[in-house]
Amino acid sequence: MDRCNETQETIVAGQPLSGDLQRHAAACARCTAVAASYSLLDATLQTFAPTVPDGFADRVMALVAAEGAPGWVGRWFERRPIQLALAHAAALCAALNVVWFVVRVFVADVALGGTP
Amino acid sequence: MDDAFLVRQVLGGNREAFRLLVVRHQRPLFRFLGLLGFAHDAAEDLAQQTFLRVYRSLGSFDPHQAKFTTWLFTIAKRLAANERQRAHHHREQPLGDDAIEEAPPPSPDPAVTAERTRRLSAAIAALPEALRTTFFLSQVNELTLDEVAAVEGCALGTVKSRIHRAREQLRAALAEEEA
Numbered sequence: 534m535d536r537c538n539e540t541q542e543t544i545v546a547g548q549p550l551s552g553d554l555q556r557h558a559a560a561c562a563r564c565t566a567v568a569a570s571y572s573l574l575d576a577t578l579q580t581f582a583p584t585v586p587d588g589f590a591d592r593v594m595a596l597v598a599a600e601g602a603p604g605w606v607g608r609w610f611e612r613r614p615i616q617l618a619l620a621h622a623a624a625l626c627a628a629l630n631v632v633w634f635v636v637r638v639f640v641a642d643v644a645l646g647g648t649p
Numbered sequence: 650m651d652d653a654f655l656v657r658q659v660l661g662g663n664r665e666a667f668r669l670l671v672v673r674h675q676r677p678l679f680r681f682l683g684l685l686g687f688a689h690d691a692a693e694d695l696a697q698q699t700f701l702r703v704y705r706s707l708g709s710f711d712p713h714q715a716k717f718t719t720w721l722f723t724i725a726k727r728l729a730a731n732e733r734q735r736a737h738h739h740r741e742q743p744l745g746d747d748a749i750e751e752a753p754p755p756s757p758d759p760a761v762t763a764e765r766t767r768r769l770s771a772a773i774a775a776l777p778e779a780l781r782t783t784f785f786l787s788q789v790n791e792l793t794l795d796e797v798a799a800v801e802g803c804a805l806g807t808v809k810s811r812i813h814r815a816r817e818q819l820r821a822a823l824a825e826e827e828a
Binding site: 545546547570571573574577578580581584585586589590592593594596597598600603613 | 659660664667668671672675676679680683684689693696697700701704705706707708711713762765766769787788809812813816817819820823824
């Protein structure tokens with residue numbers, strides 16, 4: 534029964550059957566019926582395949598030629614170098630803030646005779 | 650030559666490298682659009698738009714974040730969804746027989762094949778949108794299930810579950826016909 538479940542789950546998922554499962558499917562009437570019904574589906578789906586029209590790539594390249602150089606039209610902040618630069622800038626700001634805090638709170642207090 | 654190399658070539662000024670990308674990916678793209686129900690002219694128009702969009706935004710493609718195919722099909726999926734929405738406002742766009750190539754028929758009787766295809770088209774059209782696109786992306790041999798998950802922006806388990814449900818529904822529709 535486990536073998537049937539495994540075989541039928543694999544067939545329904547559209548995954549290829551391993552050698553073991555193929556042998557089981559061939560010997561089991563229920564699994565054979567399931568395999569047959571799904572192979573009909575797969576065969577019919579194969580008919581949904583428009584051919585690539587002749588000269589398609591040429592037409593695309595003609596459009597591309599009218600475009601000029603490929604560019605950047607995504608959101609600027611998604612670009613990796615920009616993201617890296619922003620991350621570094623944020624880290625630098627954080628470090629400067631820490632230094633500024635230490636200088637203001639501790640160093641200034643010491644200079645005034647306070648206890649750090 | 651992998652896709653990332655070709656992209657670098659195009660960005661470096663070798664525009665002809667883009668032709669190789671088009672030739673390499675045009676067939677699976679047309680298959681995806683055909684499965685979605687776009688007939689020849691509409692499929693060609695959408696495929697052109699997809700490649701043009703890809704070219705325009707090639708600078709934003711990051712091979713460290715995604716495979717080229719994942720990126721390409723994400724764009725195609727968006728454009729197809731927009732087109733479907735636009736067509737829906739003007740008229741219903743059923744999955745028509747003109748989307749179908751004269752492929753080797755699964756049955757020797759052309760009338761039976763045509764009837765099966767018609768029934769399957771109707772069943773496909775009745776699938777919920779999420780099931781339909783996930784299932785069709787999985788039918789494009791270029792994409793692994795992980796990549797389908799990346800295009801769909803969902804978990805691998807969700808992709809498997811959607812494929813499972815879609816196949817079951819479509820098989821049931823064909824089985825009704827055979828009964």
